[in-house]
Amino acid sequence: MTQYYQAEMQARFGIDVDLGGEVEENPWLKQVLLRRTQRRYSDRPVSEALVRLLLAAAFSASSKSDFQQASAIRLEERGRRDRLAALFPDMPWIGNAPVFLVFLGDARRLEQITPHPVENGRLEGFFNATVDAALALQTCILAAETVGLGACPISVLRNHIGAVAEILALPDKVFPVAGLCLGYPAQQGFISMRLPLDATVHRDRYGDAGQGAAVEAYDRRRDTRHSIADRQRDPARFGTAEFYGWSEDKARQAMTPEGTGFAAYLKAHGFSFD
Ligand SMILES: Cc1cc2nc3c(=O)[nH]c(=O)nc-3n(C[C@H](O)[C@H](O)[C@H](O)COP(=O)(O)O)c2cc1C
Numbered sequence: 001m002t003q004y005y006q007a008e009m010q011a012r013f014g015i016d017v018d019l020g021g022e023v024e025e026n027p028w029l030k031q032v033l034l035r036r037t038q039r040r041y042s043d044r045p046v047s048e049a050l051v052r053l054l055l056a057a058a059f060s061a062s063s064k065s066d067f068q069q070a071s072a073i074r075l076e077e078r079g080r081r082d083r084l085a086a087l088f089p090d091m092p093w094i095g096n097a098p099v100f101l102v103f104l105g106d107a108r109r110l111e112q113i114t115p116h117p118v119e120n121g122r123l124e125g126f127f128n129a130t131v132d133a134a135l136a137l138q139t140c141i142l143a144a145e146t147v148g149l150g151a152c153p154i155s156v157l158r159n160h161i162g163a164v165a166e167i168l169a170l171p172d173k174v175f176p177v178a179g180l181c182l183g184y185p186a187q188q189g190f191i192s193m194r195l196p197l198d199a200t201v202h203r204d205r206y207g208d209a210g211q212g213a214a215v216e217a218y219d220r221r222r223d224t225r226h227s228i229a230d231r232q233r234d235p236a237r238f239g240t241a242e243f244y245g246w247s248e249d250k251a252r253q254a255m256t257p258e259g260t261g262f263a264a265y266l267k268a269h270g271f272s273f274d
Helices: 002-013 027-033 048-058 078-086 123-146 155-167 211-225 246-254 262-268
Strands: 070-074 099-106 150-154 174-183
Touching: 002 027, 027 123, 048 070, 048 099, 048 123, 070 123, 078 155, 099 123, 123 150, 123 174, 150 155, 155 174, 155 262, 211 246
Parallel strands: none
Antiparallel strands: 070 099, 099 174, 150 174
């Protein structure tokens, strides 16, 4: 029965994936395998009740120790949204999406729920709050996609953390993990091919001996489906590569630091990271 997922595996990985046994056909899993980020939305409004439903689904995500350290802001006030969007002119979907949410790591609430002197600014508190917010974010995305909406997480918020914190009135120990654009998609979008499971899933112990070959083959598969050769990043700095694939593109991207003020902001707003 594994052939049920072959088309989806091809779309996602560009190769057949042997599941090693029979599995049931499940339409939702197929949809997850075919999921894609959407950055352009139609004018069709998203009802208030649906947004509430998606938030309820988001906050049904697992939570480390049941500490419930995720929070979200629904940004509705036009002026405030415009001020936020103006910080990121190259991502117009931040201002255009019918719905904009911000998922927050909230290490503050735990300190406030009783008079006990909880100190939650260590790395553990930060990490747990981040993971909770990320799980809520992705649960919201999958829930939204399940009902036909498109979604785009927005982590660039952290690149202007001071201004974003001011616009959203964030107190100490509350920080954005990512925004989330939601709306009915205006176009089909495209499936971003992923590294093969051979490169990302290890058996019994970590081992990256085959990684070079796996990434090289992945680069070639991805290039065949969707070449980015004519969009080389910063050729003045890195030169023009003869073959320009995912790995070269991502390495170049990672060479330009992002979110450089984030650590200093967090340290000035309640986190010691001890
Ligand atoms: C935590 C997180 C932050 C992201 N931030 C942004 C962002 O700021 N702007 C944007 O356009 N896309 C953002 N994305 C979307 C990614 O670029 C996208 O997920 C990735 O290219 C893979 O594409 P896919 O989701 O269609 O498979 C973000 C995704 C994640 C998970």
